Amino acid sequence: MQILERNDLIGGLTQPPVRPLLITGANGTLGRAFQRICAIRGIEAVALSRAELDITDPVSVEAALSRYNPWAVVNTAGYVKVDEAEKDFDRCYRENTTGPAIMAAACAYRDIYFLTFSSDMVFDGNKSAAYVESDTTCPLNVYGNSKRLAERDVLARMPKALVVRTSAFFSAWDEYNFVYYALRAGHQKQAFEAADNVLVSPTFVPDLVNVSLDLLIDEERGVWHLANQGAYTWADLARLAADMASLDTSFVVPRSMQAFGLPATRPAYSVLGSKQGNLLPTTEDRLHRCVSEVMTAMRNSPEESMAVAS
Secondary structure, eight states, X not given: OOOOOOOOEETTEEOOOOOOEEEEOTTSHHHHHHHHHHHHHTOOEEEEOXXXXXXXXXXXXXXXXXXHOOSEEEEOOSOOOTTGGGTOHHHHHIIIIIHHHHHHHHHHHHTOEEEEEEEGGGSOSOOSSOBOTTSOOOOSSHHHHHHHHHHHHHHHHOTTOEEEEEOOEEOSSOSOSHHHHHHHHHHTTOOEEEESSXXXXXXXXXXXXXXXXXHHHTTOOEEEEOOOBOOBOHHHHHHHHHHHTTOOGGGEEEEOGGGGOOSSOOOSXXXXXXXXXXXXXXXXXXXXXXXXXXXXXXXXXXHHHHHHHO
């Protein structure tokens, strides 16, 4: 998405270009979603890929801020491979901790609003009630610790920064999320293994982006929890989505999280609540919408048409 230069003549004076919202991580799930929502809402924005803006490089950061002069920066760049982070920890900390801290310092110097994202994995899962913003962080894996340190360093460099903790994305806007994978397996009548002993708060990406933008525009600061209401195991979420799609839910095979042998330990309970109030609708409400869109896309896909023809 490119900045739109505007030089309208009003009263004989040239108006300065509108300052855009700058989005980092243009090619990721959140980066693309922010571009889409900004276009819908008429918010002028410029989105930069890693090649165009390396948040871990102060020179690259300064060049981007000087060129685009944004009123705010939304940082969606970062390292997202939770299991690979256990060995690739240098890169994980560089992209998830150092990068956001550099961006925060640069935004604070220029008095630019700054939004970055954290994770439910900053918690250890030892609570039995939803985690709120003031709860003590104690991550179980490298990825979670990189986010914990990012929260600390960002707010130390820029106390008025906005840090949004969230979890378990789902949407119909891309295929790289749990609900999409589950529905595709059910649609193709393939077994789908899912953990049945961890509880999470699923988050509908369009809701997350819209409410995050609202908080940014309202000049909110500090740590906020944004996730849709409800607590589900991954197996429960897969079965619920399948049922909404009128699929036989027997393709969902429940397993313990430990049975997957994943390198990174996950918290058994990472449900997110909020002291500020529940700003997002229920998971079930949004899942209906997501499932309908995903199933329509699958039925209309070229692969499905070829399968029917054969």
